[in-house]
Amino acid sequence: MFIVHVFVHVKPDRIEDFRAATLENARNSINEPGIARFDVIQQQDDPARFVLVEVYRTADAPAKHKETAHYQKWRDTVADMMAEPRTSVKYTNVFPDEQSWPARRLRAGISRNISH
Amino acid sequence: MFIVHVFVHVKPDRIEDFRAATLENARNSINEPGIARFDVIQQQDDPARFVLVEVYRTADAPAKHKETAHYQKWRDTVADMMAEPRTSVKYTNVFPDEQSWPARRLRAGISRNISH
Secondary structure (H helix, E strand, C coil), X not given: XXXXXXXXXXXXXXXXXXXXXXXXXXXXXXXXXXXXEEEEEEECCXXXXXXXXXXXXXXXXXXXXXXXXXXXXXXXXXXXXECCCCEEEEEEEEEXXXXXXCCCCCCHHHHHHHHC | CEEEEEEEEECHHHHHHHHHHXXXXXXXXXXXXXXXXXXXXXXXXXCCXXXXXXXXXCCCHHHHHHCCHHXXXXXXXXXXXXXXXXXXXXXXXXXXXXXXXXXXXXXXXXXXXXXX
């Protein structure tokens, strides 16, 4: 797996705007076939800091993600919410192993209809 | 969810020892009822750096984890592998929401017998 942690520091008055835009992006991203997880977490002692925990199944999946309409909308929407430029660190999985991540969501279309 | 990212920097000649000890700890930790995920990831551009991505279901689960024999064995085993003291950051989940994390592993005992 190809794992990217994206570190985000938003302006204090844009925290809720960022949460909303990023939730929408995450709900769409998790339905991409190349994405196994797309967690969004908020730092307890500084709620203006978030991490996007992105787990890709293949080496080309990050590039495909950046071609999607939902990513590009998110990127443009959050641009002026940043307190400083985003940074990222790339990882590979030690545990769980390749077979232990959730299978591709074949029913993504159905689940999206139900949940939205 | 109560999420802790533990940042580990190991001595360069202890990377494989750390991987082995941490895999054993992760395989046991994921069977704790209070733990939803216990990912171990290794930094791509510096394989001496790891992150333990720990996702706890309840506020008291981290303390219960530290009471387990497997955690205490891991802590003692890796103590002299550290290049510098571990640090950690605490987060709460934005996405997925509380209902979307995997259910408790009721068959933990069975799966452990199969996989070991």
